[in-house]
Amino acid sequence: MQTANTSEGIPAQMRLGLLSPLYLRRLFERMGATYIKLGQFIASAPTSFPAEYVEEFQNCFDRAPPVPYSEIESILREELQRPLDSVYEYIDPVPIASASIAQVHGARLKSSQKDVVIKVLKPGIEDTLVADLNFIYLVARVLEFLSPELERTSLVAIIKDIKESMLEEVDFRKEAVNMEAFQRYIEAMGFDRQAKSPFVYQHCSTKRVLTMERLYGVPLTDLDSIRSLVPDPELTLVTALNVWFGSLISCESFHADVHAGNLWLLRDGRVGFIDFGIVGRISPRTWAAMEIFLASFATEDYNAMASALSEMGATGNDIDVDSFAKDLQNIFSSLQQELDTEIIVAAARSSDAAAVSANVVVDERQMNALFLDLVRVSESYGLKFPREFALLMKQLLYFDRYTRLLAPSMNMLRDERINITSNKHTRRMN
Numbered sequence: 441m442q443t444a445n446t447s448e449g450i451p452a453q454m455r456l457g458l459l460s461p462l463y464l465r466r467l468f469e470r471m472g473a474t475y476i477k478l479g480q481f482i483a484s485a486p487t488s489f490p491a492e493y494v495e496e497f498q499n500c501f502d503r504a505p506p507v508p509y510s511e512i513e514s515i516l517r518e519e520l521q522r523p524l525d526s527v528y529e530y531i532d533p534v535p536i537a538s539a540s541i542a543q544v545h546g547a548r549l550k551s552s553q554k555d556v557v558i559k560v561l562k563p564g565i566e567d568t569l570v571a572d573l574n575f576i577y578l579v580a581r582v583l584e585f586l587s588p589e590l591e592r593t594s595l596v597a598i599i600k601d602i603k604e605s606m607l608e609e610v611d612f613r614k615e616a617v618n619m620e621a622f623q624r625y626i627e628a629m630g631f632d633r634q635a636k637s638p639f640v641y642q643h644c645s646t647k648r649v650l651t652m653e654r655l656y657g658v659p660l661t662d663l664d665s666i667r668s669l670v671p672d673p674e675l676t677l678v679t680a681l682n683v684w685f686g687s688l689i690s691c692e693s694f695h696a697d698v699h700a701g702n703l704w705l706l707r708d709g710r711v712g713f714i715d716f717g718i719v720g721r722i723s724p725r726t727w728a729a730m731e732i733f734l735a736s737f738a739t740e741d742y743n744a745m746a747s748a749l750s751e752m753g754a755t756g757n758d759i760d761v762d763s764f765a766k767d768l769q770n771i772f773s774s775l776q777q778e779l780d781t782e783i784i785v786a787a788a789r790s791s792d793a794a795a796v797s798a799n800v801v802v803d804e805r806q807m808n809a810l811f812l813d814l815v816r817v818s819e820s821y822g823l824k825f826p827r828e829f830a831l832l833m834k835q836l837l838y839f840d841r842y843t844r845l846l847a848p849s850m851n852m853l854r855d856e857r858i859n860i861t862s863n864k865h866t867r868r869m870n
């Protein structure tokens with residue numbers, strides 16, 4: 441079987457030294473916003489980059505020193521074009537969070553006295569991104585010119601893709617539109633007593649400033665706090681899954697970054713979705729194949745899985761479905777054995793929350809490895825998946841993690857309470 445997307449083309453000394461995944465990841469973290477985002481893009485695109493790099497960049501740390509509050513204040517003034525004390529009663533100068541692109545401050549609105557958070561784009565970020573990305577684009581063009589072989593891997597196309605997705609992230613009007621569309625979907629589907637996303641205050645939001653309702657809650661991985669808020673954590677998970685799966689088909693875009701920092705159990709018992717900076721869009725054709733893929737995943741029907749994956753990964757070649765199915769089965773059965781052992785160990789110590797969490801982390805790594813194996817084997821049959829597939833799978837891995845923690849005996853793809861496909865024919869909302 442031929443291997444695809446490996447780092448074999450990179451000389452061994454380089455793989456161990458300057459270009460080693462670990463070194464490169466740390467270097468990217470030090471080089472700032474563009475490279476941190478580039479690292480995150482690599483982590484989310486196993487269909488385009490070697491597995492060791494995808495794995496390493498999953499640890500890419502997006503925390504940056506806070507920008508002094510005086511600078512944040514100037515941006516707010518410039519953007520809102522009004523004295524700040526006419527809009528906000530109070531702004532906490534100590535940020536809640538500071539990442540490479542944005543900084544978040546707690547505040548209170550003047551008019552309604554509502555608690556809000558203000559997400560502010562850090563100064564000079566767009567210029568830095570554009571300059572860095574133009575430079576990277578130029579280097580890619582030169583490399584393709586010098587080594588036409590590289591053109592096959594469509595380096596320039598990848599950089600273009602990265603540029604588009606990064607520039608979307610620095611326009612908070614897009615994030616506001618995504619958030620409002622999601623909230624409309626929640627209301628239209630009658631989920632509003634079970635879930636919510638923050639309300640956007642348009643009168644104090646611009647391209648660089650997003651003022652939204654402040655939510656109070658705990659991440660879906662904080663089992664102890666969740667138990668103190670709701671009697672049945674399993675139901676919280678079922679809600680989160682139904683809302684998210686429903687949005688895949690009924691919403692223009694889906695939340696494509698449901699890590700525990702962005703998915704909360706709120707104090708009122710609802711599930712809160714925050715941070716709509718990264719969203720995905722899925723074509724009806726990919727979704728139809730994805731449905732078959734998920735069903736086959738649940739029933740371990742490897743022939744159906746092979747056909748669904750072939751449908752999703754554009755290729756002109758005829759695929760030997762039987763042999764592809766056997767390769768898939770091999771990957772899954774070796775993983776299943778490891779997982780079973782892990783679960784037995786965790787179950788034996790289930791009163792120990794730390795042991796269960798540690799186990800979940802192990803599972804997450806294994807599930808990532810499973811996905812990378814899946815991509816590797818599929819590519820060896822000439823399949824090339826759309827990025828949406830990777831984005832979707834990544835979210836499923838997060839949900840798999842929550843399931844192991846909140847409802848260890850539940851099978852999220854087979855549970856009758858979870859509607860993965862029932863909204864299939866619902867018209868998309870904008």
Ligand SMILES: Nc1ncnc2c1ncn2[C@@H]1O[C@H](COP(=O)(O)OP(=O)(O)OP(=O)(O)O)[C@@H](O)[C@H]1O
Binds near residue numbers: 715
């Ligand atoms: N509506 C909100 N209510 C309460 N806290 C919020 C809200 N929005 C953001 N935060 C806080 O600010 C942090 C960062 O916000 P957000 O996730 O939108 O930014 P980010 O830079 O995209 O971060 P990340 O990459 O970690 O997801 C969140 O983890 C959360 O603690």
